[in-house]
Amino acid sequence: MSTPNNPRLCRFGGCRSYGKMDGYCLIHIKDAAKTAPPTTPLVAPVITPSLQPLRIASPPPLVAPLVMSPRAPATMQITQLPPVNNGRWQCFVPQCSTLAALGLPFCPEHEHATLTVDIKPRRKRKSPKPNQTPRARQRLAPESCEELYRQQLDVSEHAQILATLART
Numbered sequence: 001m002s003t004p005n006n007p008r009l010c011r012f013g014g015c016r017s018y019g020k021m022d023g024y025c026l027i028h029i030k031d032a033a034k035t036a037p038p039t040t041p042l043v044a045p046v047i048t049p050s051l052q053p054l055r056i057a058s059p060p061p062l063v064a065p066l067v068m069s070p071r072a073p074a075t076m077q078i079t080q081l082p083p084v085n086n087g088r089w090q091c092f093v094p095q096c097s098t099l100a101a102l103g104l105p106f107c108p109e110h111e112h113a114t115l116t117v118d119i120k121p122r123r124k125r126k127s128p129k130p131n132q133t134p135r136a137r138q139r140l141a142p143e144s145c146e147e148l149y150r151q152q153l154d155v156s157e158h159a160q161i162l163a164t165l166a167r168t
Contacts, residue, residue: 016101016111027112077116081105 010017010025012032017025024032081089081103088099091107092115098107105115 077114 010019011023012028
């Protein structure tokens with residue numbers, strides 16, 4: 001247990017809270033209690049006679065075991081973020097405009113939130129086939145270009161262009 005003079009961080013991986021109970025923060029102490037092996041007392045318990053009549057304890061209710069499907073998880077938790085040019089990310093909590101702690105997705109106010117990313121497989125878009133060439137217009141021979149260009153111009157416009165070319 002941490003003392004006020006010697007505060008320690010939570011023993012749970014990646015948690016930045018102070019460990020208040022057996023080295024764990026108040027959020028992770030429940031998880032630690034679930035995973036910790038039961039301890040057997042070294043000293044035999046002392047039984048004192050009671051004035052109340054004995055009651056037989058009822059057995060715990062039967063709970064069907066939780067069957068996990070073999071599917072892959074749909075989301076993955078993100079604990080670290082890559083660095084950005086300005087040095088800080090903005091907090092990922094909606095409507096929070098505070099800068100996040102360095103390398104973390106949340107500001108100190110929301111440090112216990114979790115950021116998950118959807119990792120479901122997506123349909124791939126069809127890419128162009130390698131044997132297809134882009135369609136380009138055929139190049140015209142210079143003679144046909146000249147003829148086509150003449151057809152699009154008035155006689156006066158064509159005369160102006162020829163006069164300009166002759167002057168240069």
